[in-house]
Amino acid sequence: MLDEQAQLLTRNLSDVFNERNASKRLAVIGEIYIEGATFFEEDGSFQGLGPINERITALLHSFPPEFVFEPVGQAMSNHNVAKLAWSLGPENGPPAVMGIDVAILEKGKIAVLYVFIDV
Numbered sequence: 001m002l003d004e005q006a007q008l009l010t011r012n013l014s015d016v017f018n019e020r021n022a023s024k025r026l027a028v029i030g031e032i033y034i035e036g037a038t039f040f041e042e043d044g045s046f047q048g049l050g051p052i053n054e055r056i057t058a059l060l061h062s063f064p065p066e067f068v069f070e071p072v073g074q075a076m077s078n079h080n081v082a083k084l085a086w087s088l089g090p091e092n093g094p095p096a097v098m099g100i101d102v103a104i105l106e107k108g109k110i111a112v113l114y115v116f117i118d119v
Contacts, residue, residue: 005077005105008032009084012101012110017069020060026053033110041115066090072098080105 011032019025029049038047039055046055068091075084083102087095097119104112 003077004108005080005082006075006084008105008108008110009075009077009082009101009103010071012103012113013069013071013084013086017056017060020065022053022057025056026050029053033113034106037109037111037113039113039115042117063088063096064090067096070095077105 011028015028016025016032019028026049029052033049033052036048037052038045039052041055046052067088069086069088070091072085072087075082077083081102081104083100085100086098088097088099089095097117099115099117102114102116103110
């Protein structure tokens with residue numbers, strides 16, 4: 001069974017990165033990220049709930065609508081740091097992209113999210 005910290009990353013993948021409706025996604029981001037959260041990826045960083053949501057919208061628009069993020073294994077956490085490996089591709093198909101999310105947590109929410117891509 002996943003602990004609450006690990007569950008945050010699982011929910012982030014399913015309810016944030018797989019949600020194509022920006023309004024619904026922003027509501028979930030508000031529940032699981034702190035107000036001043038920062039999202040780091042290879043191409044830049046985005047601070048605040050709105051900019052994070054906008055970046056994810058752009059990311060999702062860059063892939064076909066049938067692509068979904070799926071966890072690879074289980075999320076793990078250790079003293080306010082959590083990680084989750086994932087893949088992105090057609091549902092039940094071969095992944096087009098794989099990566100790992102690493103989050104620093106504060107007060108039970110995501111404060112910093114680092115995304116590592118392994119193409």
